[in-house]
Amino acid sequence: MKKGLQCVRKFTTKPQLPECDFTPKPYKGLSYDEITQIRKKNLNPALTTYYSKPLALHQGYKQWLFDIHGRRYLDMFAGVCTVSVGHCHPRITKAVTEQMEILGHSTNIYYHTKVHEYAKKLADSLPGDLKCIYFVNSGSEANDLALLMARSYTGRSDVVSLKNCYHGMTYQTMGLTCNNYYKYPVPGAAGMYKTHNPDVYNGIWGGNKCRDSPIQTDRPCSCSGACEAGLKYVDQFVEELNFNIPKNGLAAFWAESIQGVGGAVQYPKNYIKSVYDIVKKHGGLFVSDEVQTGFGRTGDHFWGFESHGIVPDIVTMAKGIGNGYPLAAVVTTEAIASGLSKAGHFNTYGGNPVACTIGLTVLDIIQEEQLQKNCKDVGTYMLLALAKLKSEYSIIGDVRGKGLMIGVELVQDRETRKPLKASDFMKIWEHTRDLGLIIGKGGLHGNVIRIKPPMCVTKEDVDFTLEVLASAFDSVK
Known part of the structure; x- marks a missing residue:
C-alpha cells in the first residue's frame, strides 16, 4: 500500500452506470x-x-x-465546464432548426431580431448598470476585448490578475493567465502584473472558516472577527500596487469568481470585496471572469460575483452561455462601452442569429427546468x-x-x-x-x-x- 493512502472499502462488483432511456444513432463514420x-x-x-x-x-x-x-x-466535466443545460437538448435543437430555416447569418451591421431579443434578456439577468453587451465567440476573445475596453476607457495600461488564474489563450490574455503550462517562450504582453493567489488550502495563509462553501480546509483558524487570511492576501495586493503600478496607472483588476482551470480554488470570503474597494479607490476597473461560474452553476446566485457582494465594472462570459455553441459576451456599463467607439471595431460572427437563438433558449431552459x-x-x-x-x-x-x-x-x-x-x-x-x-x-x-x-x-x-x-x-x- 502506498504511504499516505488509506483504503477502507473494496468493490467486489463493478460500479454500474445509472439507467438511461436514450439509444444513440448507429455510427457510420471513420474508424x-x-x-x-x-x-x-x-x-x-x-x-x-x-x-x-x-x-x-x-x-x-x-x-x-x-x-x-x-x-x-x-x-461530469461538460466539455470543460461548457455544456450547461445538457448535451443536445431537444429544445435547443428545435430552436436552431427553425432559425436556420429563416436566417442563418447576419453581421451586426444590420438589424436582426434575435440579437436584440437576446441582448435585452441577458442584460435583465445582470445587476446595476451592467446593461451594454458586445457579443463575441469565445471566452478568450471576451477577455481580450474587455482588456481593450478597460484600457481605452481609463487611458491606462497596467492590469493585475491572480497567480494560478486562467483567462484565455489569445496573445493578450496569455499575459493575464498565470500558469506556465500556458506560457510560450516569446516576449509577453506588456503591462501585466500578478498578485498572490488567495488559496486557503495551498497558499501562505488559510483557515477552516475562509470559504463560501459547505466544505472547508483542514487548516486551523484562530480568527475571532474578520478573516485574517483574507486580509493578509489583501495586504499583498496593496504591496503589489505600491511596488509595480505607477500612481494613476491601474487600468483593471481581473479575477474569476472561483478559479476554474486552476482547480476550483476559492478565496477567503472577505478578499474580493476588499480588493474591489481598493481597485475603485485607485481609479481602476474590476473585471469579473464568469466564463465558468456564470449562469447559475454555483447554485446560490446566477452570477458568481454576486456571492462576493460586488457589482463589477465589466463581466466576461462564455462556455455555458451557449451550451457548447461558439458564443460569448462582454457586458459593461454604457460609459465604459463608449471607450470602444474611439476607433472602428467589428466582429463578423458576434451576435449571429443562430448563436443568439441558442443563448435565448439556454436562459429559458435554466429558468424553466430550475437548473440553478x-x-x-x-x-x-x-x-x-x-x-x-x-x-x-x-x-x-x-x-x-x-x-x-x-x-x-x-x-x-x-x-x-x-x-x-x-x-x-x-x-x-x-x-x-x-x-x-x-x-x-x-x-x-x-x-x-x-x-x-x-x-x-x-x-x-x-x-x-x-x-x-x-x-x-x-x-x-
Whole structure:
C-alpha cells in the first residue's frame, strides 16, 4: 500500500452506470484508426487530448456521451465546464432548426431580431448598470476585448490578475493567465502584473472558516472577527500596487469568481470585496471572469460575483452561455462601452442569429427546468459526500467548491500537501474512464479532479461518481 493512502472499502462488483432511456444513432463514420491518422497528419499537434487512448465521441444526450463504439459515459466535466443545460437538448435543437430555416447569418451591421431579443434578456439577468453587451465567440476573445475596453476607457495600461488564474489563450490574455503550462517562450504582453493567489488550502495563509462553501480546509483558524487570511492576501495586493503600478496607472483588476482551470480554488470570503474597494479607490476597473461560474452553476446566485457582494465594472462570459455553441459576451456599463467607439471595431460572427437563438433558449431552459436550484441541491449533496469520502481516503487532501463547480485535490501526504505524483493521478484518471466516468483535471500540478457537469445531473449520478472514484483510489497501490 502506498504511504499516505488509506483504503477502507473494496468493490467486489463493478460500479454500474445509472439507467438511461436514450439509444444513440448507429455510427457510420471513420474508424478509430482513420481518425488517429488524420489527427496526426492534418491537425496541429498543439491540440492535446485526454487519456492514453483518447475518446472518440459520437453522440450526446443530457449528461451522457456515447463513443463511436456505442459505449456510454457519464459526463461530469461538460466539455470543460461548457455544456450547461445538457448535451443536445431537444429544445435547443428545435430552436436552431427553425432559425436556420429563416436566417442563418447576419453581421451586426444590420438589424436582426434575435440579437436584440437576446441582448435585452441577458442584460435583465445582470445587476446595476451592467446593461451594454458586445457579443463575441469565445471566452478568450471576451477577455481580450474587455482588456481593450478597460484600457481605452481609463487611458491606462497596467492590469493585475491572480497567480494560478486562467483567462484565455489569445496573445493578450496569455499575459493575464498565470500558469506556465500556458506560457510560450516569446516576449509577453506588456503591462501585466500578478498578485498572490488567495488559496486557503495551498497558499501562505488559510483557515477552516475562509470559504463560501459547505466544505472547508483542514487548516486551523484562530480568527475571532474578520478573516485574517483574507486580509493578509489583501495586504499583498496593496504591496503589489505600491511596488509595480505607477500612481494613476491601474487600468483593471481581473479575477474569476472561483478559479476554474486552476482547480476550483476559492478565496477567503472577505478578499474580493476588499480588493474591489481598493481597485475603485485607485481609479481602476474590476473585471469579473464568469466564463465558468456564470449562469447559475454555483447554485446560490446566477452570477458568481454576486456571492462576493460586488457589482463589477465589466463581466466576461462564455462556455455555458451557449451550451457548447461558439458564443460569448462582454457586458459593461454604457460609459465604459463608449471607450470602444474611439476607433472602428467589428466582429463578423458576434451576435449571429443562430448563436443568439441558442443563448435565448439556454436562459429559458435554466429558468424553466430550475437548473440553478439543481446546481445548489445536487452540488451540495456531492460536496458533502466527497467530504465523507475524504475521511476514508487520505489521498484526498482537499474538497472545495460551490454548486456544481467542484475540485478534489489529491496529495501524497496531507501534512505537507505535496501533490500526488502525475503517474498515480493518471492511473486514477484512466481508471475512472474505464468505468464510464468522464472527469477533468487542473491545478498548477495537474493533481486536482475537476467536476463541473451539465447542470441537469442527478444525485444518482453523484452516487455513481463516488463509487467510481473510490474504486479508482483503491487502484493506486
